[in-house]
Amino acid sequence: MKKVIFVMGVSGCGKSTIGKLLAKDLNVPFFDGDDFHPESNITKMSSGQSLNDEDRQGWLETLNQLAKKQLEKNSCVIVCSALKQKYRDTLSNSIQKDTEWIHLAGTFNQIFERLNNRANHFMPSKLLKSQFDTLENPKDAIQVDISLTPEEIIKKIKQELMNTSEFGLFGLGVMGKSLCRNLANNGFKISMFNRHVSGIEEDVAKNFKAHYPELSQAAAFDDIASFVNSLQQPRKIMLMVNAGKTIDYVIEDLLPHLSENDILIDGGNSNYKKTKERFDYLKTKGVQFIGTGVSGGEEGALKGPSIMPSGNPDAYQKVAPFLETIAAKDKNNLPCCTYVGPEGSGHFIKMVHNGVEYVEMQLLAEVATILKALGQNPDEISNTLETWKDSASSYLLEITTAIFKKKEGDDWLVNKILDKAGNKGTGNWTTIASAELGVPSTLIASALFSRYTSFYKEERLELHTHFEKTITSQLQISTKDVLEAYQFARIINHYQGFKLIDEASNKMEWNLNLSEIARIWTNGCIIRSTLMEELVDIFKDTTNILTNPQLIALVNQYKPATKKVVSQCVLNDITSPALAEAIQFFNGITTAYASANVIQAQRDYFGAHTYQRLDDTSGKSHHTNWN
Structure with a gap:
């Protein structure tokens, strides 16, 4: 090189x-x-x-x-x-x-x-x-x-x-291996480490290196001291291990071998609060810590992911040439990687990214269920989704279109997959963060709880025998109605996701740039879409996308179809929690005078919690003896 x-x-x-x-x-x-x-x-x-x-x-x-x-x-x-x-x-x-x-x-x-x-x-x-x-x-x-x-x-x-490497990668799981190949393909001299566990994980790094020609100049290790000593100082080591306690164990294993100003990068899905704790702890040891969200899956990690680093800006500048080079590129050929902000803000926005992703996936699952109820088989569902690409293009729409085409034998593979959806915890964290910050991220919670509901398979089978479903022979909706309801819900989903990021930024004084966050999500990541590309410019003028004239017009255009689709789902016992929540939330957030006055009266009645009055602008609290 x-x-x-x-x-x-x-x-x-x-x-x-x-x-x-x-x-x-x-x-x-x-x-x-x-x-x-x-x-x-x-x-x-x-x-x-x-x-x-x-x-x-x-x-x-x-x-x-x-x-x-x-x-x-x-x-x-x-x-x-x-x-x-x-x-x-x-x-x-x-x-x-x-x-x-x-x-x-x-x-x-x-x-x-x-x-x-x-x-x-x-x-x-x-x-x-x-x-x-x-x-x-x-x-x-x-x-x-x-x-x-x-x-x-x-x-x-x-x-x-x-004899020294420029960059080290610790942990050769699926994502770690792909990132190693990405770094090597971009001309970086790297060192790779994977633990040695007799009979279980032996010579992982060495065998991995032998399998891919682009890794011929990479150094492979299963000894921590040798791995650390192979790196140029200040050392730059990216950790690609399971989130949670494993990160802390790895940090403690590395610390005796590190020097002042070395940099550790956590590229896993860590909780943003733990990232701040690790940042503060390592600062006392003279070691820099960068919490980094990485999105794109195995393919993205290899060809170019979206990368969301946070921590000390000076430390980021040391690793920027590596991260920005391997990141995906936006439509202007700029890296889908930017310094996000301090502490654990990078992992926070990756967490919200995953929450938005939960909703996007749930919406497509609901859409597929509705199209099936309209009489379409998987091939026809795929064809319908294919026609939506011009107006609602996204990576998740693209892969869902492909999923419904896939056959195994005489049947479609999707029909053979058990209907129990797993999760890695980020949707749960996003919902908890929303509650802690007082932000109504109702669609994320709905998508998360839909996954939880799916896991009760045995109970669902039992209860199915006790309660009759009302399904008519013909739903009174068109595929165009379904498309418009889908687009409506996606706008609400992105409103809620970015609203959560903005509230966190304000309350934690992170000074996050919503336009830049949207930009690095336009390629490489799972939620990339044409809508995300439009948000890059929209966020240059506002932090609330529902005040943008273009989106106001679209929401007004799509709302009638959304009401129709959700109504038909309710009347025909078709489960569509995310679509339904989108219209319910929208009705709530656009209601000038809501029912919360009744709740305040109830709280004051049983707990003397007081209330404020519309005819008293001083902000004074009032209490009534209701008996």
């Missing part, structure tokens, strides 16, 4: 000497940054004046362009003082993943003596102190002591460059 190797340090540390030797050893071009200073900078330094940031900016940008141009052909070595982090950011702008930093470090006295012994150096040694004062020690560079001989320095640099 082509790399730009920047050798940095204060003047007199030996950058040019080491850079030339390294370039010769690696057989790549060498460039001395000093040769690219404009004449005005050289004159200023020769007169004993220090350069300011304005003087340096154009010079740094020139070197960045040089690096980019060289990367088109080969690796190269560039020496440059690069004393401040912002200078290094300019030098590596847009090529971070292709950049390696070497810091030649020494004491003031060492380098002062060297400068005084050098002839024709244009910077007087008296300016050395200003360089040391300016120097911001890099946290992501190979540190080399200049007291070593040049030969020893080159040997150390080569060992670090050639």
Whole structure:
């Protein structure tokens, strides 16, 4: 893989000497940054004046362009003082993943003596102190002591460059394996770890590496110490293990081998509250922690998922080149990965993503049930859904269309699948978070409880024998009515999901960007759709999509069909909880004067909880003796 190797340090540390030797050893071009200073900078330094940031900016940008141009052909070595982090950011702008930093470090006295012994150096040694004062020690560079001989320095640099990996992945389940292949396919040198359990999990990483040619340069481990030591510092390790206690066990296993400023990335479906706890705990250990939602399933992880990282923004910048490279790309070719916000906000929005996903899946299941009641067989249901792609395109619609086509023998496979839906807990967490935040995410709760109801298969079979179903021979609805009800419910679902994110952002002071969240959900993730693409622009003007004129018009257009479909389902005993809840919630949220006045009166009657009055705008609480 082509790399730009920047050798940095204060003047007199030996950058040019080491850079030339390294370039010769690696057989790549060498460039001395000093040769690219404009004449005005050289004159200023020769007169004993220090350069300011304005003087340096154009010079740094020139070197960045040089690096980019060289990367088109080969690796190269560039020496440059690069004393401040912002200078290094300019030098590596847009090529971070292709950049390696070497810091030649020494004491003031060492380098002062060297400068005084050098002839024709244009910077007087008296300016050395200003360089040391300016120097911001890099946290992501190979540190080399200049007291070593040049030969020893080159040997150390080569060992670090050639024998260490850029990124580590811990846990080779389905998602972990796909992410490894994605990273390798994008040219990253990675280390992979999977535990060793005798007779159960043996040589998992080694066998995985042998199975895929793209992993030929990857390093495979089942020993934690060896795995950690194989990584460049600061180490960047992504954890792809089961959420819950397993994450804590893994962190404790890793900690003895980690160094200050190493970065752990939790890419599982962890609870956002636990992510904050781990973030705070690891901060006391000098280790950075990034909670990262990842959506896309096995295929998405391999070809490009949607990635939702949160935590310390500086730590994110260290891992951004990896995550943004492997992420899916939106319609403008931007990565479907962005820094979300602090603490556990990344895992929070992944949790809400999954809640919205629950509803989208439930709605399609209900739609299929209604189409079946209209007399359509699975092939016909698939054909109907196929015709909806122009107006209601989504990944879940696409796969559901394919599901109803699949046959096994003479029957459709979907007819042979047990009607008990599982869950991994994120829908449960979303419902709990909604209750804790006081947000009416009723569709998510409905979809979750529908899964719970499905699990009572034996009880459903028993109760089915006791209660007669009323199903007429002909439902008084069309497939167009069903489509419009489906579209209506999807708008309400997305309203509720983003409302929950917005309320959490406000109450926890996360400052989340709803438009950016929608954008990174336009590709790679399970809930990607044309509706999500439309929300990217809508959220630039509002946090409430039901105030958008375009969606107001669509909701008004779809509402009559929704009422008709839900009514027919009720009259014919067809289960459609999410569709029904969509219209019920909509009626509630658009009711100017609701029935809650009765509830407040009841609360005051039996518990003296008080109430407020419409004819008293002071906000004063009132109580009545109701007897």
